[in-house]
Amino acid sequence: MTLNPADDAFAEMVQARFPADTLRRTEARHREEPRGRWTGNAGWLALPRNTDEAAELVALCAKARVGLVPYGGGTGLVGGQVSQDGPAPLLIATDRMTKIRALYPEENVAIVEAGAILADVQSAAQEADRLFALSLASEGSARVGGLLSTNAGGVNVLRYGNARDQVLGLEAVLPDGTIWHGLKRLRKDNTGYDLRGLLIGAEGTLGLITAAALKLQPRPHSNATALLMVPSPKIALSLLALARAQLGENISAFELLHRTGFDFLAETLPEIRQPWQSPPEWCVLIELGLPRGLDPQASLELLFEEAVSAGLVTDGLIAQSHQQAAEFWALRENFPQANRKIGSVSSHDISLPLGCIPDFIEKAGPALARLGEWRINCFGHLGDGNLHYNVFPVPGKSRDDHVTEREQIKTLVHDLAHEMGGSVSAEHGIGRLKVGDLQKYGDPAKLAAMRAIKQALDPDGIMNPGAVLPATG
Amino acid sequence: MTLNPADDAFAEMVQARFPADTLRRTEARHREEPRGRWTGNAGWLALPRNTDEAAELVALCAKARVGLVPYGGGTGLVGGQVSQDGPAPLLIATDRMTKIRALYPEENVAIVEAGAILADVQSAAQEADRLFALSLASEGSARVGGLLSTNAGGVNVLRYGNARDQVLGLEAVLPDGTIWHGLKRLRKDNTGYDLRGLLIGAEGTLGLITAAALKLQPRPHSNATALLMVPSPKIALSLLALARAQLGENISAFELLHRTGFDFLAETLPEIRQPWQSPPEWCVLIELGLPRGLDPQASLELLFEEAVSAGLVTDGLIAQSHQQAAEFWALRENFPQANRKIGSVSSHDISLPLGCIPDFIEKAGPALARLGEWRINCFGHLGDGNLHYNVFPVPGKSRDDHVTEREQIKTLVHDLAHEMGGSVSAEHGIGRLKVGDLQKYGDPAKLAAMRAIKQALDPDGIMNPGAVLPATG
Incomplete structure (x- = not known):
């Protein structure tokens, strides 16, 4: 049985049971998929003030067999918050439940x-x-x-x-x-x-x-931040092992960054100062959060020295102040914005077994080159095996010149990650964008269990219909 | 529909499909509930050699609607591995899958x-x-x-x-x-x-x-172990906060121990050397696992000094060798054995919000005293809010003298923990022993969701019937 739409009559019925201004018409931002892949079809937005109101809204949707989409900050990257086709759902947003x-x-x-x-x-x-x-x-x-x-x-x-x-x-x-x-x-x-x-x-x-x-x-007693230049992703992994042997869990972040990302920053956000004349091909942004008794500078210097003598690091910059540490982090944090300004043909949030990362990077580049000419910004949370492996047009071309290759690129990257025991969604989730990927790459027994659980807890399929699993309504 | 028993005919049918010696009759140990509360009713045990054999065994049970009980090391404390009433299930033990x-x-x-x-x-x-x-x-x-x-x-x-x-x-x-x-x-x-x-x-x-x-x-670069005497559980929590402020995550264990436990050790395991004339009322066994650059002795001494000046610690023993550290740990690790030798009237594996622990201990003792005279051994993983709050007879009495009070004691302890936002099973699970407790204390919406999930994934109820949720067969 299909769901019923959250139409004006439904909205009126719901609004009558709540304080004024609980329901509103959705704004454009509620219907925008961040990468412009589709436009949401939800017309009404509910803004409960507390858990009881939220529960009553869900109960009303359940009774009327109307779908609902939970809406938070709207920052999701896979369209989990942006409804698509089928009967219009009610958005339930948490803007008023911020305590x-x-x-x-x-x-x-x-x-x-x-x-x-x-x-x-x-x-x-x-x-x-x-x-x-x-x-x-x-x-x-x-x-x-x-x-x-x-x-x-x-x-x-x-x-x-x-x-x-x-x-x-x-x-x-x-x-x-x-x-x-x-x-x-x-x-x-x-x-x-x-x-x-x-x-x-x-x-x-x-x-x-x-x-x-x-x-x-x-809170760590002190922090220390450095940019360490490494010859390759493989050696970055050896550096991570050395750092963990020395410092155990006191490493808060270990981010792999590629020159392409710094080139994009220089091209699109030239006001962001870069701490070198020419960026390194590969570097690691490392952040330590240390207990009392460990000197942050000395700890980083010791790591740096041993890494240099072991051939793991060719050069490095140790932040000398909080401000400099913030500047290093600003480089990393502006990578996504620079990427958006360049405009990716296809972006991928993949994870791999740590030991497979070098092999993945070595294979993916040449394989993609057979499809055309690209700039690849491969960066991410190396310690977690999580790469944002994003494919961009070469200068003079735009993403719109490559619409036809997009699907091929995505398939190539996802197939390769999957073959190596990786995941096609490391941290962004499935949302609506990757429903097909989950069906394609997911383990059949797990998918069957997921469908059974969904059916058991939400037999009418009103909760975020079409996200994660194909809509059944 | 009730399940069918794993009787001799079923066992014969199953054995015929596998290499010799895949099925055996259960031994006494497979049917023993560790605290002697009941005797298991399973007559046949399957010993698959690999995952495919395990899967075929489960499929055969599913087809025949025969219950099965997964059996590991048999060390569970809530009878999850010991079947009880209803049609005899097949035990599936993992002894041969040890790679x-x-x-x-x-x-x-x-x-x-x-x-x-x-x-x-x-x-x-x-x-x-x-x-x-x-x-x-x-x-x-x-x-x-x-x-x-x-x-x-x-x-x-x-x-x-x-x-x-x-x-x-x-x-x-x-x-x-x-x-x-x-x-x-x-x-x-x-x-x-x-x-x-x-x-x-x-x-x-x-x-x-x-x-x-x-x-x-x-692996931590170095370890350090100490027994620190504290005036009360409340102050032990302040000591934990001080230790975490100094050392962050580098604290591997923080165990609260009460004098009763040491008295039981002296009474039942006198060969275990205790590092004092007379045990402290409350002490903490703390273990640090440190990164390179932090001296283990110095780190503990610094903590000790600051704790003493803040009035959090009255005395302490810092292990001077690996052997001494092992001796301190042996005290803690023999608590359960000494408890078993004394014989508890009622044992409880509860957890509480950290801040509620002192209040719980202050209230539980006097409330239990109204039911009779007891020795209470309250010890556990304080850093996790997990107390093993165990109630024993006074000298001259045995657990068998208190059969009538056992249920009252358990109810009192569990009710109090539940009222304070705690759990009646912190780490041992529900098994068969606490099925009633889960029904009594569990959140109704969560219980309904659990039943729906169980029904969805195991509609015939063959998997460990009667554990966690009441058997439906």
Whole structure:
């Protein structure tokens, strides 16, 4: 049975049960897929003020068999938040549920509503002398509910894990409108199936996350940042092994960067100062977060010296101040913006077993060259095996000149990653953009289990229809 | 519809399809619930040699509607591995699937079969200069499949997380006999629902884990161990906060120990040397695992000095050698054995929000005193909020004198933990022993979701019937 649309009559019926201004017509931004692949078809947006209102909205959708799309900060890169075809769903946005309900510094826990913006959670933790470890480029607008629903990654996964690892408990509205009160502040709780882990990463297809009990971390006593030039990705991995042997978990980030990224920065954002005349072919941005008793400069210098004598590093820049560290990070953080200005033909968020990364890079370049001439910006979270392997036109050409090759490029990159035991979505999720990829590359037994779980928890398929799994309605 | 029993005719039919000696009659140990609460009713045991054989066994059970119980090392404390009433199930034991299939030191990954014994995995990791971080008292006999199925905890959860956090990928046989090939060596893989996390902790009720891709860790450069005497559990928590502020994640274990435990050791295991004339009322066993550049003795001494001046620690013993460190740990590790020799009236594996622990201890003692006279051994993984709060008879009495109070005691402790936002099973799981507790204390929406998931993945209820959820057959 197909779903019913969230049309004006439905919106009127819903609005009548809530305070004024709970429903609005969607704005253009709610219907925009960030890369312009399609336009969303949702006409109405609900803005609940609290969990009870959210639950009542879900229950009304369930009763009327109307689809709904949870909407957070709108920063998702795979269209999980932008509906597509089929009957128009109701967007349920968390803009009004932004409270940090409680903070327990002595427990390293914060209870946060789904609409809280990541940067605000980070600030609240910092004010309590704690760290909330999730960190990524869109942290100024991404909201907690979306970050958890997509199991977001970012730059600190190497040390602290992904979003799922930052969550002790959840509060969520399940597809029938019941509220799961699971905001436990417990490090250990083996009482039944891991519903927490299941809803995290389900991209709103199994429930609507309304709040979370988040893990905080002790703040490192000091930080140290360096750009280390490496001969190749393979040797960057040896450098990572050396750094971990010396410093264990005290490495917060280990980002691989390629010259193409710096060239793009120079071309599109020339106001960003680069710390060299000519960028290195490969370098690593390393960030240490150290306990008391370890001198940050000395720790980096020791690593640098041993790495140089082992032939792992050819040159390096150790940040001499917080400002210089921020400048190094600004280079990395502006890579996505520069990429957008150049305009990729095809972008890929892949992960690989660490040991396969050099082989992947060696094979993918020549294979792509057989399809045409490209500039490849391959960068990413090397410590997690996560590469943003993005393919751009050569100067003088634009992405629109390559519409026909896009699908071929994507297939080539995804096929190769898959063959090597990798993933075609490391941190961005499936959304609507990669539904076909999941069907193609996913393990059949896992896909069958996913369909069974979806059918069991959301038999009418109202939760984010068409995301992750093909819509059944 | 009820299940069919794994009777002799079924066993004969199954054996005919496999190499000789795949099926055996169960031994007494397979039917023994460790605390003697009941006797298992399974008559036949299957010993598959590999995943394909395991899958065929599950498929045959599914076809015949015969229940099956996955059996690992048999060390579970809640009877998840010991069947109870209803038609006799087939035990499927992993004794023959013990291979470490592959070890990737440069990736910090090991691929291990479900029957591998934890201590063997630890040794293999150590030989590769890595650490497999799961560590608990039964590590000499517990097997990986059971450890993952119960999401085991142990002494290093504070630093490295529980079993679920140690797993990158799984291979498992699903209830219809299909194999999920999910042995990915990826740190990031956002391609669909977290089936990995769902099977881990499901205690064999959703599938049979056959192998896992386990995370390894860099080995700390040095370790340091101390026993620090603290005035109270509340102040032990302040000591933990101080230690984390100084040393961040470099604290591997933080165990709270009470005098009663040392008294029990002296009473039942007098050959174990204790490092004092008279044990302290409360002390903390702390273990640091440090990066290069931090001197272990100096780090502990600095912590000790600051803790003393802040009034958090009254005295302490810093291990001066590996042997002394091992002796300190032997005290802690023999607590369970001494407890068994004394014989508890009621044992509890609870967790609490860290900040609620002092309040819990203050309330539970007097409340229990109203039911009679007891000796309470309250110890556990304080950093995780996990207390083993065990109630014993006073000298001259035995557990058998208190059969009538057992249920009252358990209810009192569990009610109090639950009221304070705690869990009635921190790390041991639900098994068969706590099925009623989960029904009583579990969130109704979560329980409904669990039932729906169980029904969806295992519609005939053949997987470990009667564990976690009440049997429906």
